[in-house]
Amino acid sequence: QGTRLVRKKRQLHSLQATRRAKNLIIQPFLEGDSMSLSGLFKQGDVLLLSCNRQNIELRNDYFSLTGCTLDVVPAASGVFSNLARAIARAIPALFGYAGVDLVLVDGRPVVLEINPRLTTSYAGLSKAINRNVAAMVLDLLSPASRVPDGFRNQEFAIANQPGEVP
Numbered sequence: 001q002g003t004r005l006v007r008k009k010r011q012l013h014s015l016q017a018t019r020r021a022k023n024l025i026i027q028p029f030l031e032g033d034s035m036s037l038s039g040l041f042k043q044g045d046v047l048l049l050s051c052n053r054q055n056i057e058l059r060n061d062y063f064s065l066t067g068c069t070l071d072v073v074p075a076a077s078g079v080f081s082n083l084a085r086a087i088a089r090a091i092p093a094l095f096g097y098a099g100v101d102l103v104l105v106d107g108r109p110v111v112l113e114i115n116p117r118l119t120t121s122y123a124g125l126s127k128a129i130n131r132n133v134a135a136m137v138l139d140l141l142s143p144a145s146r147v148p149d150g151f152r153n154q155e156f157a158i159a160n161q162p163g164e165v166p
Contacts (some may be wrong), residue, residue: 003063005029032105036068038121039084039100040133042140044092045147048084049129052121054101068121070128083109096137097122 006012006026015024034054040047053072057064087100091114099119101112126133139145 005058005061005063007061030103030105030110032103032110035102035104035109036119036121037080037084037100037102038070038119038125039088039098040136040140040147041088041091041094041096041098042145042147043095044088046084046088047147047149048081049133050121050125051080065120070121070124079107079109083111087111087114096140097133 006015012026015021034056036052036054037048038050038052040049050071053069055066055068057066083102084100088094094114094116096116097118099115099117099121101115102109103112104110122133136148140147
């Protein structure tokens with residue numbers, strides 16, 4: 001939200017001179033596939049629920065998420081399951097459902113952000129994995145509970161309605 005592509009140094013300097021400059025995050029543009037991961041996290045462990053393709057459009061130099069396709073890559077795929085485990089180990093306090101936005105650059109994932117909250121993918125996730133994700137999160141509240149074992153997913157698409165904010 002509010003993410004834009006700055007093509008010229010002049011534009012960047014102009015943005016940096018605004019009142020909002022202290023809230024800007026400036027990073028290089030990465031050319032690649034926009035992806036996300038959906039997972040359940042508890043005490044350094046993770047169940048990778050889904051690997052998703054984000055449909056991103058660039059309009060007037062602003063990025064817009066127009067929808068996503070869930071489970072486009074098998075959750076057991078090495079690069080994504082390894083990334084999910086690395087995140088779980090790096091942030092052992094991460095709990096419950098979380099979404100990870102990333103760009104796949106030449107087959108290698110570059111994490112953009114970790115969202116410890118519901119994400120656009122969550123809207124269709126229970127249907128895609130044929131499991132009640134909210135119930136899975138609630139099950140994690142028991143002190144003795146562990147992240148469940150894997151399961152088989154199916155591809156499922158979510159499209160934002162015009163004017164809808166993901």
